[in-house]
Amino acid sequence: MATAPAATFTADPGATLSPGSYADVPYEEKLRLWDEVKADDRFPDYLYGCYECGICVAACPSARFYDFSPRKITQAAAREDVELIFEQMNDDVWNCSQCFSCNRCPRQNSPGGLITLLREVAVKNGLASSKEALEGYTRIVYKIMTTGTQVSPDMLQADAFPDWGPGVTAVSEKLDLWRRALPPETLHTTSMSWQVDQKTLNELYLVWHYTGVMDMIAEVDEGLHMIILDVMEESLEEAGYEI
Amino acid sequence: MTTYIPIDALRVKPKPDPANAPVADIRERLFELEEAGELTVHRVPEPYVEVMTKYGRTKKIPEQMTWHHKSCGQCGHIPGYSTAIFWLNRKLGFEYNDPTDQTSCTAWNYYASATSNAAAQAGVAMRNFAAAHEVGYYPIIHCGTSYGHYKEVREEIVHHSDLRAQVRDIMSKLGKDLVMPEEIVHYSEWVHAMRHRFAELQVYDLSNITASVHPACHYYKLVQEDAIYDPDLYGGERTATVSALVEALGAKVGDYSTFFDCCGFGFRHILVERDFTRSFATQRKIEVMKEEANPDVTLTHDTGCVTTLDKSQFAAQAHQKNVGIPVMSDAQFAALAMGAHPYKVCQLHWHTTDYTGLLEKMGIDWETAWIEFEKDVARIERGEIEYLSWEDVGV
Numbered sequence: 001m002a003t004a005p006a007a008t009f010t011a012d013p014g015a016t017l018s019p020g021s022y023a024d025v026p027y028e029e030k031l032r033l034w035d036e037v038k039a040d041d042r043f044p045d046y047l048y049g050c051y052e053c054g055i056c057v058a059a060c061p062s063a064r065f066y067d068f069s070p071r072k073i074t075q076a077a078a079r080e081d082v083e084l085i086f087e088q089m090n091d092d093v094w095n096c097s098q099c100f101s102c103n104r105c106p107r108q109n110s111p112g113g114l115i116t117l118l119r120e121v122a123v124k125n126g127l128a129s130s131k132e133a134l135e136g137y138t139r140i141v142y143k144i145m146t147t148g149t150q151v152s153p154d155m156l157q158a159d160a161f162p163d164w165g166p167g168v169t170a171v172s173e174k175l176d177l178w179r180r181a182l183p184p185e186t187l188h189t190t191s192m193s194w195q196v197d198q199k200t201l202n203e204l205y206l207v208w209h210y211t212g213v214m215d216m217i218a219e220v221d222e223g224l225h226m227i228i229l230d231v232m233e234e235s236l237e238e239a240g241y242e243i
Numbered sequence: 244m245t246t247y248i249p250i251d252a253l254r255v256k257p258k259p260d261p262a263n264a265p266v267a268d269i270r271e272r273l274f275e276l277e278e279a280g281e282l283t284v285h286r287v288p289e290p291y292v293e294v295m296t297k298y299g300r301t302k303k304i305p306e307q308m309t310w311h312h313k314s315c316g317q318c319g320h321i322p323g324y325s326t327a328i329f330w331l332n333r334k335l336g337f338e339y340n341d342p343t344d345q346t347s348c349t350a351w352n353y354y355a356s357a358t359s360n361a362a363a364q365a366g367v368a369m370r371n372f373a374a375a376h377e378v379g380y381y382p383i384i385h386c387g388t389s390y391g392h393y394k395e396v397r398e399e400i401v402h403h404s405d406l407r408a409q410v411r412d413i414m415s416k417l418g419k420d421l422v423m424p425e426e427i428v429h430y431s432e433w434v435h436a437m438r439h440r441f442a443e444l445q446v447y448d449l450s451n452i453t454a455s456v457h458p459a460c461h462y463y464k465l466v467q468e469d470a471i472y473d474p475d476l477y478g479g480e481r482t483a484t485v486s487a488l489v490e491a492l493g494a495k496v497g498d499y500s501t502f503f504d505c506c507g508f509g510f511r512h513i514l515v516e517r518d519f520t521r522s523f524a525t526q527r528k529i530e531v532m533k534e535e536a537n538p539d540v541t542l543t544h545d546t547g548c549v550t551t552l553d554k555s556q557f558a559a560q561a562h563q564k565n566v567g568i569p570v571m572s573d574a575q576f577a578a579l580a581m582g583a584h585p586y587k588v589c590q591l592h593w594h595t596t597d598y599t600g601l602l603e604k605m606g607i608d609w610e611t612a613w614i615e616f617e618k619d620v621a622r623i624e625r626g627e628i629e630y631l632s633w634e635d636v637g638v
Contacts, residue, residue, distance in 0.1 A: 041403045042361060061505045061523050097512065098354035099460040099505035100391075103467065119357035134356055136515045141358055148346035150315035153322075163517060165557035167595050180623050181616070181631045182322050182590065184329050186313070186341050188630055193319035197343045203370055203417050204346050210413045211363035220358065 022086055030086040036121045037077075037085075037114075046113035050074045056102035056111050066095040070102040070111035077114055085118070093118045094133035126219035138224045141217065146231045148204050149193035153179060202239045205232040209243050258474045264298035266468050272401050273423055281407065282400075282421040285376045287428075292436035297472045297482075303426050304436040305383070307337035310375035311430075314386035315347045316546035323571075323590025324549065325385060327578040328430050330588045333638035334581060335440060340380040345371055350392035351547075355511035361399055365410045368396040373419035383428050387545030390429040391461030394469055397423060429462060431484050431544035432471055434573050438491035446582040447605050449494040454576070455538040455568070456485045456496060457528060457552060459545030460505045485544050485573045492580050497536030501527050507555070508547035524555035529566045540601050541570045556596045569598035585609055586616035587636045 022030070037043060056070040057063045063070065073092065076084040093115045102111040122130040134141070144150045158169045171178065179188055186194045208214055209232070218225040236243055261268075277284045287303040296302050309332070317324040332339045349367050353359045375382040384390040400407050400423065411421045434441075463470035463482040473483035476490070481502065489496050507523030509516070529552060532538055543549055553570035560566055575589045585591050585607060591598050592613075602609040619635065622628050628635075 065519050097509040100464045101505055103464050123357045144349055144352040150347050150351045151319040153319050163558040164554045165595050177620050181620050183631050183633045183636055187322055193315045194313050195343045200344045207366035213359050213363045216358055
């Protein structure tokens with residue numbers, strides 16, 4: 001059975017080697033999650049080492065506005081500092097903008113790619129922090145998974161985007177007319193970005209089903225999982241599929 | 244005082260030698276996989292234009308017979324973006340396909356919430372690619388994130404045989420082949436390739452217009468070797484996409500010091516943590532552009548960038564910040580220059596930051612244009628026509 005290391009070398013005096021704020025989570029569980037991150041086929045392409053040069057931090061938009069550092073993410077991964085990685089998986093990764101400006105790394109690391117993997121494992125294992133980070137976002141997950149388009153024109157409502165000015169109200173009030181005043185025939189939609197065939201949606205649902213995405217949704221939001229599953233099953237059954 | 248950093252001053256580097264590229268040419272591996280019977284490579288149809296990418300390699304950009312992989316945010320919230328791309332194709336008399344057998348790449352959601360995985364993302368991509376191949380049109384990707392993500396998917400499909408086998412099995416269950424395009428092409432690369440033809444059809448003189456350019460992160464930071472560069476533009480140090488169009492149309496490129504910064508979109512942030520997005524977009528991009536280049540317009544080539552840079556300015560204006568730059572895509576700008584209707588085609592009423600000063604400076608009578616648009620909307624409302632058609636906008 002794996003045990004916590006007594007001491008590990010660190011070049012960063014600010015790094016945490018103690019269990020920190022997640023002392024209640026067993027080290028073995030943190031190690032299991034880290035092993036899951038490393039098992040992803042993409043992991044070796046995202047981490048080669050770290051010069052500590054900080055170029056990634058200089059390029060990072062999130063580092064300017066949050067207590068967040070792509071260098072620390074990379075350093076913790078390179079050192080396999082399981083305690084710190086778990087802390088980051090909970091407290092840091094959702095600050096990342098996923099712009100991949102950090103890909104400018106002279107060692108060819110992709111801190112943003114590492115964060116994608118850390119997030120994915122956090123979601124797959126239903127970490128409380130991932131549920132919290134995705135609160136308020138679930139309607140978007142529902143939209144993309146059921147309609148095959150991420151945002152729809154009818155989401156432009158003043159109460160959802162008060163900081164976007166009065167133009168949002170104008171769009172929402174004229175929505176149907178203004179959508180019909182678009183020359184491309186595929187854009188006369190209000191509840192999805194463009195017209196998507198039902199057959200196409202069924203194929204998308206099958207992709208979600210065959211790749212375990214529905215299981216991930218169940219981990220972060222059981223209610224959302226049930227709603228999406230209802231939509232998918234009804235459509236697939238009508239089309240003659242059995243899942 | 245407005246100052247310009249002449250981009251000529253950076254014209255010092257020779258054309259890069261593809262033989263010394265630090266990364267392998269993935270297209271060679273694609274053809275090897277095809278030879279081994281692992282997948283089908285969808286060839287770029289002729290005629291095509293050859294452009295240069297970061298390390299001096301040549302990339303083929305198809306002229307027409309394109310399958311338009313639309314963008315969620317463009318179609319949903321800034322529909323003049325997609326409409327302008329189609330309008331440009333029609334203006335050149337090109338044949339294209341605007342499919343309903345297309346889903347989002349779903350990468351906006353993936354980068355925002357991680358509620359997916361590599362196999363699912365590859366499955367979505369390959370389903371769309373197969374759909375394009377089935378109807379004989381070549382995929383052209385409207386969204387910068389879709390483009391970047393699909394290039395990542397291509398890397399993963401090519402380099403990981405387990406993933407390839409898994410996705411091939413899923414495609415088989417859908418009744419589809421495993422098909423990968425020979426080139427993954429962003430619409431802005433097509434705009435870049437067509438820029439001189441656009442200039443031939445230009446109806447407005449833009450010599451008094453200054454445009455600042457925001458390059459989309461997922462266009463040139465993800466699988467960076469596949470983005471367009473030109474040693475004659477920024478010395479080959481920055482992607483030439485969009486900036487080259489501005490030059491071709493006779494406008495000035497207004498340079499600024501935070502060119503490489505992202506817009507602040509953040510994927511999840513734009514939807515649920517927008518205080519970050521607004522702060523970054525205004526403080527690191529718009530205010531810097533305003534201070535250093537004072538442009539008439541900011542041009543970009545991605546969904547999230549147009550949305551973020553445009554919408555974020557409203558709140559900043561309320562705080563008397565030094566903002567107020569209209570934002571649009573390269574396609575909308577080119578279409579306007581070629582005489583496209585600002586509302587019926589470019590749909591600028593969906594944008595937030597005041598653009599009327601730009602139109603006036605370009606010589607476009609926006610007030611008359613708005614009356615024309617409202618007349619058409621009234622016809623739709625009265626039931627005289629069901630929709631506005633391409634014939635109604637003259638292409």
